[in-house]
Amino acid sequence: MEAATDFTMWALFARATITVKIVMILLIAASVWCWAVIVDKIVQYRKARAEADIFDRQFWSGEPLDALFDQIGAEPQGPSEKIFAAGMLEWRRSHRQDGGLIAGATARIDRSMDVAIAKEAARLQKGLPVLATVGSTAPFVGLFGTVWGIMNAFIEIAEAQNTNLAVVAPGIAEALLATGLGLLAAIPAVIFYNKLSADSDHIIAGYEAFADEFATILSRQLDS
Known part of the structure; x- marks a missing residue:
């Protein structure tokens, strides 16, 4: 009696051609x-x-903005602190020695906070293109491995001149494993890319809303 063919994941990988193995490893x-x-x-x-x-909570606690800025220091740690510090730093730089304000202070404060928000947005979104790329390409890479594996399986069948299922099944199973791995990589990548992109947009929108509120407070002080 012929020994039963091993269809475990490792056995399928071990029997695959070098090209399909490279695809699976990738x-x-x-x-x-x-x-x-x-x-x-x-x-x-x-x-x-x-x-x-x-x-x-700190910002809306009623503590003076200058005191909060001094408490944060010259090297703020969190994203919100960095945006606030960017605005406050430009606010202080816009004051002349006689106490007056240099013209265009509001525009410069807005630009300073916009730059800080852009830096934080880039940091939040770093890595997301990896998920998008894997989600869109992994199924096709897996399909390539499957096509290559099936092609070799048919070549072996033709050489053996035997279409028995016991001969055909192992080669087909090895080839289909590549497609399975492609889907295994792509599905979580697509799901989490959409979720994390939405989360990132929500966080960035919060930073922009804070910057607008802060700019309104500073503008009110300028007008007074």
């Missing part, structure tokens, strides 16, 4: 990379939201 590496990005972004966004909540 897909596994892409999947691991995606999960590393996903975990990093989830932790980063959670910290950003917590920092924004803490700073928001």
